[in-house]
Amino acid sequence: xxxxPFHETLDLSLCGQLGRVHxxxxxxxxxxxxxxxxxxPRWTAMMYxxxxxxxxxxxxxxTNLGLEMPSLTRTLKQLEQSEIIERRVDSQDxxxxxxxxxxxxxxxxLLLRARIAEIKTQLxxxxxxxxxxxxxxxxxxxxxxxxxxxxxxxx
Amino acid sequence: xxxxPFHETLDLSLCGQLGRVHxxxxxxxxxxxxxxxxxxPRWTAMMYxxxxxxxxxxxxxxTNLGLEMPSLTRTLKQLEQSEIIERRVDSQDxxxxxxxxxxxxxxxxLLLRARIAEIKTQLxxxxxxxxxxxxxxxxxxxxxxxxxxxxxxxx
DNA sequence: TTAAAATATTTAGCATGCTAACTAATTTGG
DNA sequence: CCAAATTAGTTAGCATGCTAAATATTTTAA
Numbered sequence: 001x002x003x004x005p006f007h008e009t010l011d012l013s014l015c016g017q018l019g020r021v022h023x024x025x026x027x028x029x030x031x032x033x034x035x036x037x038x039x040x041p042r043w044t045a046m047m048y049x050x051x052x053x054x055x056x057x058x059x060x061x062x063t064n065l066g067l068e069m070p071s072l073t074r075t076l077k078q079l080e081q082s083e084i085i086e087r088r089v090d091s092q093d094x095x096x097x098x099x100x101x102x103x104x105x106x107x108x109x110l111l112l113r114a115r116i117a118e119i120k121t122q123l124x125x126x127x128x129x130x131x132x133x134x135x136x137x138x139x140x141x142x143x144x145x146x147x148x149x150x151x152x153x154x155x
Numbered sequence: 156x157x158x159x160p161f162h163e164t165l166d167l168s169l170c171g172q173l174g175r176v177h178x179x180x181x182x183x184x185x186x187x188x189x190x191x192x193x194x195x196p197r198w199t200a201m202m203y204x205x206x207x208x209x210x211x212x213x214x215x216x217x218t219n220l221g222l223e224m225p226s227l228t229r230t231l232k233q234l235e236q237s238e239i240i241e242r243r244v245d246s247q248d249x250x251x252x253x254x255x256x257x258x259x260x261x262x263x264x265l266l267l268r269a270r271i272a273e274i275k276t277q278l279x280x281x282x283x284x285x286x287x288x289x290x291x292x293x294x295x296x297x298x299x300x301x302x303x304x305x306x307x308x309x310x
Numbered sequence: 311t312t313a314a315a316a317t318a319t320t321t322a323g324c325a326t327g328c329t330a331a332c333t334a335a336t337t338t339g340g
Numbered sequence: 341c342c343a344a345a346t347t348a349g350t351t352a353g354c355a356t357g358c359t360a361a362a363t364a365t366t367t368t369a370a
Contacts, residue, residue, distance in 0.1 A: 014291060015180045015278075016199060020221035021298045022173040023327075028301035029170060041356065044171060059318060066175035071357055073320060095318040095365045122307075123170075123300050127293065135293035136169060138286050143176045145278050146183035152277075178357075196326065214348060226327055228350060250335045250348040316367070325358075330351105337346070 014142075025123065032119045036111055037082075041075040043112055046084065046101075050109060054100045057090070061099065084108055169297075180278065187274045191266055192237075196230040198267055201239065204254050205264060212251045213242075239263060 026040050033043050048064055049056060062072045076099070079085045084105040090096035101109065124132060181195050188198055203219055204211060217227045231254070234240045239260040245251035256264065279287060 014287065015177070015184065016220070017291065017294050018173060018177040018180060019327090021294045021301070022170070022177050023221075024298050024301045024305075025170045025173060027328095028304040031305055039355080057318080065171070066178075067356095068358060069319065070321080070359080074356075077320095093318085093366070097319075119304065122304050123297070125300050127296050127300075131289070131293050131296070132169065134286070134289045135297075136172065138282065138290035138293075139172050139176045141282050141286070142278070142290075143179050145280050145282075146176070146179045149183040149274065149277050150179075150186055174357090182358095194325080212348075222326095223328060224349065225329080225351080229326075232350095248336070248348085252349075311370100313370090314368080317365080319363080319365100321362075322360090323358100324360105326355100327357095328353100328355075330353090332351075333349085335347080335349100338344080340341105340343090 028123065029116075029119060033112070033115055036108070036115060038108075038112065041071075042079055042084075043116075045072065045075050045079065046105075046109060046112060047116070049085065049099050049101070055098045057096045057098055058087075059096070079105075183278065184271075184274060188267070188270055191263070191270060193263075193267065196226075197234055197239075198271075200227065200230050200234065201256075201260075201264060201267060202271070204240065204256070209255045210253045212245070212253055214251070216254065234260075 029043075030040050033040075036043075038046070044065065045061065048061055052060060052064060058069065058072060058076060062069050065072065076085065076087065080087055083102050086100045086102055087097040088100060090098050127135075184198075185195050188195075191198075193201070199220065200216065203216055207215055207219060213224065213227060213231060217224050220227065231240065231242065235242055238257050241255045241257055242252040243255060245253050282290075
């Protein structure tokens with residue numbers, strides 16, 4: 001071990017920590033949701049479709065998930081093949097596909113939400129509302145700074 | 156938009172936020188470090204090798220980066236091919252490869268550290284030390300909970 | 311009104327994480 | 341002392357993010 005203080009050597013440890021915690025959280029949730037047969041991108045998309053309301057477009061969903069369209073396309077194709085969702089072409093604007101749960105999809109959502117409620121209590125255990133809020137706020141500020149940095153660099 | 160409150164529908168938004176912020180931060184840093192020719196896994200590994208001290212093993216490095224060995228192997232192979240590092244077999248334990256910078260690698264590190272110092276001030280702008288600390292602490296707790304969850308589920 | 315720009319989606323292929331299964335070397339226990 | 345377990349590392353191949361480029365449709369503007 002070097003005797004240089006960690007923060008001086010590393011400088012960007014927070015970003016690495018972010019990635020590590022994200023990977024571990026994702027894995028924890030995956031393990032818990034796996035028995036239902038959903039991967040993280042799939043169940044996340046399902047939750048967001050329900051949140052946005054059935055009939056949302058793929059573009060709306062991608063924006064809300066913070067994903068690029070191609071990343072989402074793959075996941076939606078899987079959900080369609082599993083007969084969880086349907087993609088219907090909008091009658092007004094034929095470029096858009098609007099998203100709906102199948103009957104089976106609705107039933108799966110009930111199971112999924114119940115399972116996720118359980119996980120949530122365990123994942124946020126020992127974290128006060130205040131702490132969770134601080135965490136979320138800090139992340140928002142970090143995100144904003146990063147976005148600014150990217151834009152500046154692209155000038 | 157549904158009229159259901161966000162947190163009730165989503166329940167795990169924090170985990171999604173974590174992923175999103177991580178992707179954006181990573182992109183910001185990549186954009187800034189790109190002119191030097193380093194990708195995020197490469198410069199992160201370089202910084203950690205310097206932090207751990209030259210002569211560290213790949214296993215030590217993987218543990219500190221929070222990565223699995225195969226993920227690291229790929230990156231180290233690239234760094235070796237770019238003649239940034241050397242991997243020398245340990246004379247005592249011939250299973251271990253120990254990591255050293257080349258002369259060129261040392262010079263690159265000087266540039267890299269200077270660049271990263273600049274980025275850091277911008278990325279952490281508007282975040283008080285207290286906030287940064289809260290963020291880091293919250294992430295640690297989250298990580299711990301997630302690890303517990305995974306272990307419980309594997310019983 | 312029609313050519314050009316914009317928008318929604320897809321496809322193809324890269325980057326970087328992972329697990330599973332392998333080799334080689336070392337350590338341990340009977 | 342040797343067979344079995346452990347440890348360090350690799351290879352192969354999957355998962356899920358991305359960008360670039362293609363298609364189809366709609367909107368804008370000369």
